[in-house]
Amino acid sequence: xxxxxxxxxxxxxxxxxxxxxxxxxxxxxxxxxxxxxxxxxxxxxxxxxxxxxxxxxxxxxxxxxxxxxxxxxxxxxxxxxxxxxxxxxxxxxxxxxxxxxxxxxxxxxxxxxxxxxxxxxxxxxxxxxxxxxxxxxxxxxxxxxxxxxxxxxxxxxxxxxxxxxxxxxxxxxxxxxxxxxxxxxxxxxxxxxxxxxxxxxxxxxxxxxxxxxxxxxxxxxxxxxxxxxxxxxxxxxxxxxxxxxxxxxxxxxxxxxxxxxxxxxxxxxxxxxxxxxxx
Amino acid sequence: xxxxxxxxxxxxxxxxxxxxxxxxxxxxxxxxxxxxxxxxxxxxxxxxxxxxxxxxxxxxxxxxxxxxxxxxxxxxxxxxxxxxxxxxxxxxxxxxxxxxxxxxxxxxxxxxxxxxxxxxxxxxxxxxxxxxxxxxxxxxxxxxxxxxxxxxxxxxxxxxxxxxxxxxxxxxxxxxxxxxxxxxxxxxxxxxxxxxxxxxxxxxxxxxxxxxxxxxxxxxxxxxxxxxxxxxxxxx
Numbered sequence: 071x072x073x074x075x076x077x078x079x080x081x082x083x084x085x086x087x088x089x090x091x092x093x094x095x096x097x098x099x100x101x102x103x104x105x106x107x108x109x110x111x112x113x114x115x116x117x118x119x120x121x122x123x124x125x126x127x128x129x130x131x132x133x134x135x136x137x138x139x140x141x142x143x144x145x146x147x148x149x150x151x152x153x154x155x156x157x158x159x160x161x162x163x164x165x166x167x168x169x170x171x172x173x174x175x176x177x178x179x180x181x182x183x184x185x186x187x188x189x190x191x192x193x194x195x196x197x198x199x200x201x202x203x204x205x206x207x208x209x210x211x212x213x214x215x216x217x218x219x220x221x222x223x224x225x226x227x228x229x230x231x232x233x234x235x236x237x238x239x240x241x242x243x244x245x246x247x248x249x250x251x252x253x254x255x256x257x258x259x260x261x262x263x264x265x266x267x268x269x270x271x272x273x274x275x276x277x278x279x280x281x282x283x284x285x286x287x288x289x290x291x292x293x294x295x296x297x298x299x300x301x302x303x304x305x306x307x308x309x310x311x312x313x314x315x316x317x318x319x320x321x322x323x324x325x326x327x328x329x330x331x332x333x334x335x336x337x338x339x340x341x342x343x344x345x346x347x348x349x
Numbered sequence: 350x351x352x353x354x355x356x357x358x359x360x361x362x363x364x365x366x367x368x369x370x371x372x373x374x375x376x377x378x379x380x381x382x383x384x385x386x387x388x389x390x391x392x393x394x395x396x397x398x399x400x401x402x403x404x405x406x407x408x409x410x411x412x413x414x415x416x417x418x419x420x421x422x423x424x425x426x427x428x429x430x431x432x433x434x435x436x437x438x439x440x441x442x443x444x445x446x447x448x449x450x451x452x453x454x455x456x457x458x459x460x461x462x463x464x465x466x467x468x469x470x471x472x473x474x475x476x477x478x479x480x481x482x483x484x485x486x487x488x489x490x491x492x493x494x495x496x497x498x499x500x501x502x503x504x505x506x507x508x509x510x511x512x513x514x515x516x517x518x519x520x521x522x523x524x525x526x527x528x529x530x531x532x533x534x535x536x537x538x539x540x541x542x543x544x545x546x547x548x549x550x551x552x553x554x555x556x557x558x559x560x561x562x563x564x565x566x567x568x569x570x571x572x573x574x575x576x577x578x579x580x581x582x583x584x585x
Contacts, residue, residue, distance in 0.1 A: 107433060228453045235443040238433060239424065245399040246447035246499040247418030293479035294436035 071319065078318050086212045087324070091310045093219035094271045095280065095328075097264050099306030100226050102285035103299050104237045104257065112163075113151055114281040116170035117265045118274040120147040122197055123173030123180075125269070129193075130184040137214065141266050148258035148265075199273040199325055218263055225260060229253065234295055271310075272325030283332035284309070290336075290343035309335055350412035351376045352503060352534055353398065357407035360393045366405065367393055368555050373562040375551075377413060377502075380526075380535045382545035382552050384577065389556020391538045395507055398536070415503065418447045421496030423506045426488070431481060437491050438476040441467055444498030459498075466494040470524065486517035493524070504528065506537040510544075522548060542577060 078084045105111055124143040128136040151166055181194060207215075226233070235243040236253045244250040268277045288302035313328030320327075351374035358371040367390030375381055383391050396402045398409065400417055411417060421444075444466075445459040467473040470490045475483065480491060489509060496504055506525065510518040518541075526548055529535045539545045545552065552568040554561040559573040568574040 107429060109429065231443065231446065231453065231455065234435070234439065235446050238430065238435060238440065238443060239427070241396075241399075241401060241424050242422050242495070243443075243446065244401055245418075245420060245422040245505075246444070248446050289434050293434050293482070294477075295434060295439050296436075298434045 074319060083207065084318065086207045088314055090207060090212055090215045091271055091314045092307050093215060094268045095306040095310035096303055097219050097222045098268055098280045099284040099302045100299065101261055101264060102281040103302055104233055106282055106285045107237050111278065111282050112166050113261065114265060115278040116151060116166040117144055117148055117262060118269065118277040119170040120144055120173040121266055121269055122274040123177035125197060126177035126180045130180050144266050145259050145262040148262040149255060152254050152258045197273060198275045199323060215267055218267055222260055222263060229256065272328060276325045276329050279329040279332055283336050287336045287339040290339040305335055352411065352413045352415045354410040354412060355407065358404050358409065359406035360390050360397055361405055371560060373553055375534060375536060377534055378532055380529045380548060380550045382549035383536065383538045384542055384545055384552060384554050385556035391555065392507065395505055395538055398505060419500045419502050421500035421504045423492050423496050423504065423509055425507050425511065433480060435480050437472060437478055437480060438463065440480055440491055441494045441498060444495035447499045462498055466497045470494045485513050486521065489521060501533065503534040506535065508538050508540065510541065
């Protein structure tokens with residue numbers, strides 16, 4: 071088994087996949103805690119569908135670098151969705167559902183009508199479930215991913231205390247002069263970046279899993295914001311690495327393998343939480 | 350000059366006017382209770398004082414060197430907070446935010462301040478505990494400590510005793526009284542007219558077309574006061 075792994079690691083695309091996988095897992099889990107606690111778990115899902123739609127448009131337009139279109143579109147949607155969520159909860163919910171299925175349908179429609187590829191269902195499947203795209207990364211894409219992830223991490227660490235305050239109690243934070251709207255905007259932008267990055271790893275349908283599972287697992291066992299955040303980051307990275315290695319050895323699709331490991335970890339943590347008597 | 354002066358304030362949202370032409374002022378060391386029926390605009394008034402929303406008409410003038418960010422706030426609990434994984438220390442410390450601007454981390458002074466306020470409210474032994482595991486009274490103390498980290502001048506309390514049992518309610522009132530005696534101005538929304546009359550120095554009664562603002566003693570002689578405070582006496 072080890073021989074097989076060493077054999078595979080001679081190939082640069084396997085190393086790229088591992089690097090990108092770890093970075094994406096780390097970034098998505100950092101924001102996951104805040105999203106889950108702010109009751110925004112589904113925003114990731116909605117945004118990933120928007121990103122799918124944008125990607126379809128980009129491939130129809132034959133853009134060489136799809137990021138140029140996908141990233142800004144997703145960011146704008148993220149900002150709009152967070153705005154809608156502020157008014158009333160139901161409106162926000164409905165807005166997410168609407169945008170998410172709408173983008174999905176239009177995306178598929180466009181790909182179907184203007185298809186340039188001979189294997190349409192294969193293309194759609196890999197965009198939705200990310201089955202192969204992580205293994206076909208170019209070096210430039212890896213660099214983009216590294217840079218964006220580093221920015222996300224630095225921003226998160228710098229604004230950690232503000233993010234905590236805004237997540238725990240928006241009204242109080244605003245009353246004592248924290249610029250709540252600015253931080254909500256910042257969160258929206260970061261979420262969009264993570265979603266677009268994560269599309270490479272797990273495809274647009276499975277991104278939410280990457281965002282919410284580590285956070286939920288960590289919340290079973292830990293009781294302070296800092297420990298939950300650290301635990302969910304570590305757990306997410308471990309699950310991603312395990313998932314990627316298994317998928318290489320067993321030839322399973324990368325995205326769904328990682329999510330399966332995340333689910334296993336969730337049940338494990340729930341059990342441990344019960345045993346430790348936290349809940 | 351008064352710390353807060355409200356002139357001709359009209360409150361509400363969109364096209365619903367809850368309160369019109371409200372005038373009152375709060376001086377340093379006052380203990381003001383805002384009473385009135387449900388839906389009379391008490392919470393809207395509080396949100397307006399905190400500049401979370403703007404008045405439809407009129408103005409709020411801050412005086413005595415009070416800055417808008419020097420108003421500490423004890424909000425009613427939200428659903429999000431009920432199962433929030435955060436330690437007491439993390440929450441209290443987050444009250445120090447107001448003075449930080451864009452500075453990312455807490456200094457030693459902030460941490461000392463948080464520790465002092467936890468000791469002041471007798472929750473220093475809970476500092477490592479998780480917020481969601483505490484009793485209702487303890488949670489209120491945590492939020493009060495956070496508000497004290499934000500300010501030493503003025504506290505706005507939104508129904509601080511709702512959902513607490515009688516003994517803890519009394520403790521909470523004693524605590525607020527003690528803070529008031531230390532010179533902190535208190536503005537409190539309350540349904541508990543008995544306690545309001547016992548502890549407050551001033552009463553603001555809004556809603557029902559009847560607005561009263563003045564000293565507690567005068568309130569008891571006013572028509573609104575006779576009627577409203579009367580309910581309570583009959584209950585006893």
